[in-house]
Amino acid sequence: MNYRQVSFQEKMLELFEEIKDEMAIVERELQATLQTPDPFLTETSTHLLKAGGKRLRPAFSLLGGKCANFHLERVLPLAVALELIHMATLVHDDVVDAAMTRRGVPTIKARWGNRISTHIGDYLFAQSLILIASYDEPLIPRVLANTSVKMCEGEIQQISGSFDTEQTVKDYFYRINRKTALLIAASCQLGAVACGAPKEIHFALRRYGHNIGMAFQITDDILDLVAEQRQLGKPVGSDLRQGIITLPVIYALEHSPRRERLRTLILSRDKNEEQIQEAITIIQHCGGIKYSIEIAEKYIWKAKGALRNLTSRPAKKILEAIADFISIRKF
Amino acid sequence: MNYRQVSFQEKMLELFEEIKDEMAIVERELQATLQTPDPFLTETSTHLLKAGGKRLRPAFSLLGGKCANFHLERVLPLAVALELIHMATLVHDDVVDAAMTRRGVPTIKARWGNRISTHIGDYLFAQSLILIASYDEPLIPRVLANTSVKMCEGEIQQISGSFDTEQTVKDYFYRINRKTALLIAASCQLGAVACGAPKEIHFALRRYGHNIGMAFQITDDILDLVAEQRQLGKPVGSDLRQGIITLPVIYALEHSPRRERLRTLILSRDKNEEQIQEAITIIQHCGGIKYSIEIAEKYIWKAKGALRNLTSRPAKKILEAIADFISIRKF
Incomplete structure (x- = not known):
């Protein structure tokens, strides 16, 4: 298999050209939301923000809004809230996994310990609630509350x-x-809801987002096994190290002739580099990667299908391009 | 000083006699909210719930509602949400402080580690959002979002x-x-809001709640220094151990002739029992406890004052009795 190297960040920027002015405003609003009179609180809560990130969720909400009667001021609080929710989960994941770097910089957990990161995660999430509570449309808090529980x-x-x-x-x-x-x-859905989209539009966008999200995570899980460390920004096989069983692994555990050896390798709590490589080889040889790519492709096909009945406009084209991009990224 | 022993739990039950049927329903609803098809999730998320607790916040919301046009079904989601928010903060506090017991049983952190407790805290909080999102009155999510950030x-x-x-x-x-x-x-405020109270009533209840809450925490901080370990359910001086500087300590650091010695004792990271006792003695001798009791009394006086213009009814009498009870509890 040939793993093409594409700079994800650059390609995404290209796709987001259409919404780059709005994305800059989202970025400023994110910064502004986390400015407080307490310098320590501002420093800790903006630490992850400053490390950058793709801001995928705000971008999806803007594009969702652009499939309806777009007004930036209607989507803006939602866009900022979505990134805050996402960052809160990252900060709490770092508590949990004792991760020491994220997006190339030391994590909040690494710099200030578990106590601060637990509360900073809570704080980022709570800030999102203030923004969400500003909407009169009840679907927005209701969908996000359900999403948070799940x-x-x-x-x-x-x-x-x-x-x-x-x-x-x-x-x-x-x-x-x-x-x-x-x-x-x-x-995707709530960006459209915030801009007054009717059910058939925001439901279609939700289906799109669901399928894109599934494809996105499957792709990420594949990359964790087959990408270059430099490209990944973390060691290859980190899911295997943490005992997180992903799709290629499940496939291999069912289909590989060496599945017993693979099981032993996975269950070993202290894997060395060689054991990780051996496990990856077993997964690749039985077709675990190929199978997972096919599943991801199916989700991408479904994502594009969800957009079928939407009026043709630039936002729809970008959503389709994102789908195509995920399907080819890095392999 | 004479520290009278009063069973807090028993006295509270007496005060809550008026609302005991509603409190039983709150308890059932709390249980029901956390039942899921995943046995591990149900076990971990109901762990703290099963350990009991005073359910003060639900009780205050019911009493707030009873100062307006009370309907249990209007307050119930709020009452349950308030306890979930409170429990979420306790679970996250346990991550933070590495506490091993709470309410006499091992903490979630002690039994399942930091990873689970971080997510269970998030889960309890997220569950509260579903309940809060069921209200059409925008003040309820807005006040709770602001409260959560603060x-x-x-x-x-x-x-x-x-x-x-x-x-x-x-x-x-x-x-x-x-x-x-x-x-x-x-x-206090939102219980009334949920039952359609006008501004002058729910603002008065908010002021009452603020002042009761301040008195409550000051009293807790005093008890941490002067109560019996058995009564407290945790070792005396645990705030001092963690470096948490409370009102009696601040007073002593400003007024005690032995303030330099006290400062040294506080700054020592590994205090033994003797050093804790020495610090407590310094705080008591300079009047730090007496001063703090007086401040708590002022808040209680203000809390009762806030109720002045409310129509006389059983709920108002109970709120007054709670204020009186806090002022005498345990000293």
Whole structure:
């Protein structure tokens, strides 16, 4: 297989050209929301923000809004809230996994410890609630409240299911839907809701977001096994190290002739580099990567299908281009 | 000084006699909200719930509602949400402080580790959002969003201000308002809001709740220094151990002739039992406890004053009785 190197960040910027002015305003609003009179609070809460990030969820909400009667001021609080929710989950993930770097810089946990990061995660999330509470449209807080509960369920399932080699493809889909797809679905849908879209439009966008989110996470899970460390910004095989069983692994545990050896490798708590490489080789040789790429492609096809009945406009074209981009990215 | 032993739990039950049927329904609803098809999630998320607790915030919301046009079904989601928010903060506090028991049983952190408790705290909080999002009255989500942000600010200030012997009474009031008073104020106010109370009633209840909350926290901070371990359910002087500087300590650091010795004792990171006792003696001898009791009494007086213009009814009498009870409890 040939893993093409594409700079994700650059390609995304290209796709987001159409909304780059609005994205700059989202960025300024994010900064402004986290300015407080307490210098320590401002420093800790903007730490992750300053490290950058793709701002995928705000972008999806803007594009969702652009499939309806777009007014920036209607989507802006939502766009900022979505990124705050996402950042809150990242900060709490860092508490949990004892991660020491994220987006190339030391994590809040690494710099200030678990106590501060727990509360900064809570703080970022709480700030999002103020923005969400500014909407009169009840669907926005309701969808986000449900999404938040399900995201936590996904995190807990990921922990209780770690190192569990009996889990099924169904368990995996349940988990990545909660971990990734639901918030992206909500971003696409609620951007449109904020701009007064009728049901048939915001439901279609939700379906698009769900399928894109699923494809996105499957792709990420594949890259964790086959990308270059430099490209990934973290060591290859970090899911295997943490006992997180992803789609290629589940496939290999069912289909590889060396599945017993793979199980042993996965269950070993202290894997060395060589064991990680051996596990990856087993997964690749039995077609676990190829199978997962096919599943991701199916989700991308469904995502594009969800847009079918939407009026043709620049935002729709970008959403389609994002789908195409995810399908080719890095392999 | 004579520290009378009163069973807090029993006295509270007596005060809550008027609302005991409603409180039983709140309890059932709390249980029902946390039932899920995932046995591990249900077990971890109901762990703290099962350990009991006074359910003060639900009780305040019911009493607030009873100062207006009370209908249980209008207050119930709020009452449950308030306890979930409170429990979420307790679970996250346990991550932070590495506490091993709470309410006499092992904490979630002690039983399942930091990873699970971080996500269970998030989960409990997210569940509260579903309940809050069911209200059409926008004041309810707005007040609770603002309260949540400020509660986090208080937690962060408590951490960044720990072992800081320069902090002032003003810093202390800022912190305990955020840590305790705001959520109690919101409980009293929003119970009334949920039952359609006009501004003058729910604002008065908010003022009552604020002042009761302040008195409550000051009393707790006094008890941490002077109660019996058995009565407290945790070792005496635990705030001193963690470097949390409370009102009696701030007073002593300003007024005690032995303030330099006290400062040294506070700044020592590994205090033994003897040093804790020596610090407490210094605080008591210079009148730090007496001063703090007087401040708590002032808040109680203000709390009762806030109720002055409310129509006389059983709920008002109970709120007054709670104020009186806090003022005498345990000293």
